[in-house]
Amino acid sequence: MYNQPHPLEVKVLTRRFGLPNSRSIDTYMANDGYTGLKKALEMTPEQIVDYVKLSGLRGRGGAGFPTGLKWSFVPRTSPKPKYIMVNADESEPGTCKDRLLIENDPHQVIEGAMIAGLAINAEQGYIYIRGEYRYLIELMDKAIEEAYAKGVLGENVMGTGKRFHFATHSGAGAYECGEESALLESFEGKRGNPRIRPPFPAVAGVYQSPTILNNVETYSAVAPIFQQGAEYFCGLGSPKNGGTRLFCVSGHVERPGVYELPMGTNLLKIIHEVAGGVRGGKKLKAVIPGGSSCPVLKADECDINMDFDSLAAAKSMLGSGGIVVMDEDTCIVKAALRIMRFYAHESCGWCIPCREGTTWLRKLLQRFHDGMGTRSDIVLIGDLSKNMLGRTFCPLGDAAAMPTIAFVEKFRDEFEAHLDGKPCPKENISRLVAA
Numbered sequence: 435m436y437n438q439p440h441p442l443e444v445k446v447l448t449r450r451f452g453l454p455n456s457r458s459i460d461t462y463m464a465n466d467g468y469t470g471l472k473k474a475l476e477m478t479p480e481q482i483v484d485y486v487k488l489s490g491l492r493g494r495g496g497a498g499f500p501t502g503l504k505w506s507f508v509p510r511t512s513p514k515p516k517y518i519m520v521n522a523d524e525s526e527p528g529t530c531k532d533r534l535l536i537e538n539d540p541h542q543v544i545e546g547a548m549i550a551g552l553a554i555n556a557e558q559g560y561i562y563i564r565g566e567y568r569y570l571i572e573l574m575d576k577a578i579e580e581a582y583a584k585g586v587l588g589e590n591v592m593g594t595g596k597r598f599h600f601a602t603h604s605g606a607g608a609y610e611c612g613e614e615s616a617l618l619e620s621f622e623g624k625r626g627n628p629r630i631r632p633p634f635p636a637v638a639g640v641y642q643s644p645t646i647l648n649n650v651e652t653y654s655a656v657a658p659i660f661q662q663g664a665e666y667f668c669g670l671g672s673p674k675n676g677g678t679r680l681f682c683v684s685g686h687v688e689r690p691g692v693y694e695l696p697m698g699t700n701l702l703k704i705i706h707e708v709a710g711g712v713r714g715g716k717k718l719k720a721v722i723p724g725g726s727s728c729p730v731l732k733a734d735e736c737d738i739n740m741d742f743d744s745l746a747a748a749k750s751m752l753g754s755g756g757i758v759v760m761d762e763d764t765c766i767v768k769a770a771l772r773i774m775r776f777y778a779h780e781s782c783g784w785c786i787p788c789r790e791g792t793t794w795l796r797k798l799l800q801r802f803h804d805g806m807g808t809r810s811d812i813v814l815i816g817d818l819s820k821n822m823l824g825r826t827f828c829p830l831g832d833a834a835a836m837p838t839i840a841f842v843e844k845f846r847d848e849f850e851a852h853l854d855g856k857p858c859p860k861e862n863i864s865r866l867v868a869a
Contacts, residue, residue: 440693440708444670446662446678447654448694451538457573459580462541468586470660474549475594479510482553486656489664490676494651495521495612496725496753498675498742501652507636508554508644517640518551518559521617521649525564525609526725527776528756531680531692532650536563536570539654540577544600546653548591549660550646551598559600560640561650562617565607574602609780613828614647616782627784628828651680672698675741679752685759686713698741705736705759716761720845724753726773727833729840730766750840765860766845767852770838771799777834788831791822795838802849805857812849816842 439445450456450465462468474482487502508516520543524532536543547559563571578600581587589597603621605611611620615629618639639645655677659667668676675697681704684690688710695704701721705711712718718733723740728751731738738744745752760769778792798815801807819835819842826832842849851859 442699442703442708443694444678444696445694446658446667446670447535447542447651447680448538449658450542451534456538457540457577459541459577459584459586462539463584466661467541467657468545468592470657471545471548471552471586472592473660474552475592475596477552479553479555482549485664486553486659488668489655489659490668490671490674491652491655491659492675492742493648494655494679494755495649496526496727496751498752501648501656504636504648505550505553505646507634508646509637510554512637512644514643515558515641516554516556517643517645518547518554518556519618519621519635519640519645519647520547520559520561520653521612521614521647522561522563522567522570523605523608523612523617524567524650524754525612525780526727526754526756527773528682528684528722528725528758529754530682531755533567533570534680534692535650535654536567536574540574541581542654542657543574543650544577544581544587546656547600548587548598549656550648550653552596554644554646556646557597557599559598560603560621561600562603562605562611562621564612565605568604571602571604578602608782609776610782610828610830613830616828617647618645625782627782630827670696672696672739672741672744674743679740679755681740682754682756683709683759684757686716686761686764687711687759688713695740698739698744701731701736701738701740701757704740704757709759712759712761714761716763718759719762719764720760720766722756722758722760722837724751725756726758726776727751727829727837728753729836730844732844763860765803765858766841766848767799767803768858768861770841771796771803773837774799774834777830781830781834785826785828785831787822787825788834791818791831792834794818795834799838802852803858805852805855807849807852809850809853812842812846815849 491501492498611626616626620626778796783789819838822831822835
């Protein structure tokens with residue numbers, strides 16, 4: 435759930451959270467809503483793209499690619515219709531911020547998508563919503579209905595003669611469809627397998643037409659950029675990482691929740707000051723900094739700024755902003771096993787390295803956790819993971835391999851502690867204490 439505001443938070447994307455009836459278009463428009471769209475309506479597509487570049491906004495879905503640069507890749511001379519796609523298939527373990535944005539301020543998402551439409555002369559947008567978020571489809575449909583009734587959406591956007599339509603589309607509960615090309619396949623009614631790229635969605639996306647595809651948080655950030663100014667937004671973050679970020683803090687902390695903080699906020703400050711410290715006064719052991727697909731950080735690596743470049747330098751990723759905190763009693767082998775169970779289950783099976791690799795890694799990790807692993811298995815887990823990297827159509831294979839490699843390399847001693855018929859030592863301790 436979204437917490438009460440913390441003094442370190444900077445309310446930009448969440449500034450309307452908590453207002454009476456915050457989902458309604460009347461509340462939204464009474465608090466600067468759609469003023470960014472009005473500003474964009476007076477700009478050329480090139481000016482809109484340049485303004486987003488000036489803001490320093492980078493994609494909030496995981497890769498952190500500069501948003502304005504991504505928009506500039508759409509071929510303006512293409513005779514095909516152009517589309518806007520909002521990725522609301524939020525399925526990364528440890529991540530729950532797009533849900534809050536739709537739940538509390540759906541019109542901000544619509545406004546951001548409409549501004550993106552103006553940037554590429556698109557007249558149609560869609561939001562692809564995760565299958566488990568059924569109730570959010572109803573909330574978004576109501577917001578879309580309100581926008582049509584107010585003349586914001588439709589054939590005559592705000593009386594300017596411009597056209598833009600927007601609609602929801604439900605996923606079926608598949609993690610793979612969070613990958614952009616698999617999402618497009620699913621949207622078109624096909625099985626959600628990734629596409630071979632290039633061409634990328636900017637050239638051949640929805641119905642093989644030019645498409646801008648970003649996630650909910652990215653579009654939600656576009657609206658305040660135009661409402662409050664690109665320079666203001668850029669100044670909130672660290673160099674080349676503009677704005678704020680919704681950090682989803684979970685695991686062994688006193689105050690888990692979603693917090694909006696400036697890009698580049700120190701990770702230890704987030705854990706100890708914002709989230710109240712490690713639960714029960716225990717020692718910090720490790721942190722997954724950006725969702726389950728990101729390589730783990732040991733406790734002595736956590737004095738780091740939470741932005742894309744700082745984490746990349748530490749050989750990890752900011753990802754979706756899902757911070758999972760683990761205390762001293764955590765079994766790293768079990769953590770790796772739980773993550774791999776997820777990826778083995780969610781692999782679409784399209785690529786052999788991913789389909790077979792995630793299954794074998796799950797079996798190996800299960801064997802290890804049960805105390806039946808061998809010393810050579812430690813090397814095998816690492817080799818198998820490395821052989822998956824870069825050999826699949828989409829990043830799911832990498833998402834499974836990268837955290838596993840980090841777990842084995844950084845916590846080899848824990849894997850060795852499970853050897854020679856020893857089941858999980860930490861679970862044994864727990865049972866003895868309980869007895």
